[in-house]
Amino acid sequence: MPWANTVVETEVPEWGRGRTVWHYARLVPGHGGTALDEDFLSGLVEAVPGALHQLSRLSLDRVYLACTSAAFTQSDRLAEVTAGSQVRVVSAFEAILVQLRECDARKIALVTPYPRDITEVEVIQFAERGVLVTGSASLGLADGYAEVTLNQQAALVDQLGKEAVQQADAIVLSCTGWPTQAAITMLRRRLGRLVTSSNAAIAQHALGSAREPHR
Known part of the structure; x- marks a missing residue:
């Protein structure tokens, strides 16, 4: 999830009703900003492989990209950077x-x-x-x-x-x-x-x- 996002960790577990365990990795764009623009969105996607590496030693059923806009604006690049993932990556x-x-x-x-x-x-x-x-x-x-x-x-x-x-x-x-x-x-x-x-x-x-x- 984007590195400044504080809502995912609040909402998703509550909706999970105790039936899921969530682990988190934060995506930091290269320029270190938080405003939603082209550089931010592309930077989040480029940070995905590093986040997947952080989670790679965990036994996971699935990984979710918790940024909706990065997924629909950068869909081709997202497919490229997640192609080698050992666990399925699902975007919001x-x-x-x-x-x-x-x-x-x-x-x-x-x-x-x-x-x-x-x-x-x-x-x-x-x-x-x-x-x-x-x-x-x-x-x-x-x-x-x-x-x-x-x-x-x-x-x-x-x-x-x-x-x-x-x-x-x-x-x-x-x-x-x-x-x-x-x-x-x-x-x-x-x-x-x-x-x-x-x-x-x-x-x-x-x-x-x-x-x-x-x-």
Whole structure:
């Protein structure tokens, strides 16, 4: 996971319901920054082999890349750097796709904290994998995702508009770096449909279940 990410270690174990044991390695980009830009994303992927080496002496069932945006913006390079891994590497973006497929959710409404151009790339990447994005909204932030509030997330969903939400089979809160447990609970009750996030999808993938996370 990105070296400044403090949310993964909070959310994923709670959703694991005591059935999984998690080990962590931090990805530090070469320039040592934390703002989401091209250098940061490519730097995270380049750091993956070193992280895999840190974990190589552990008996693992799977390794997850807990950065959604690095996976969908650097997919080809990620495949190259993980090709020699002795354990399967699953990205947060792939985990979301698996959950959507198993729930037969082919249309989604997408909300992110990312800069708008990164969100637009994600919309395209979903479409290329057979998932239609009915609407998207983003906070336009390059950093500070852990401080995003529930009210901000609710406002993002409101920005989508009623039609986009009604047409969607699921709502996706993309990014491992912002807290989503409370948002998932609130939005599921309010909207009455599947709501998932990057961290929720990782946890559910590890559990071998596409069900929504429970509190």
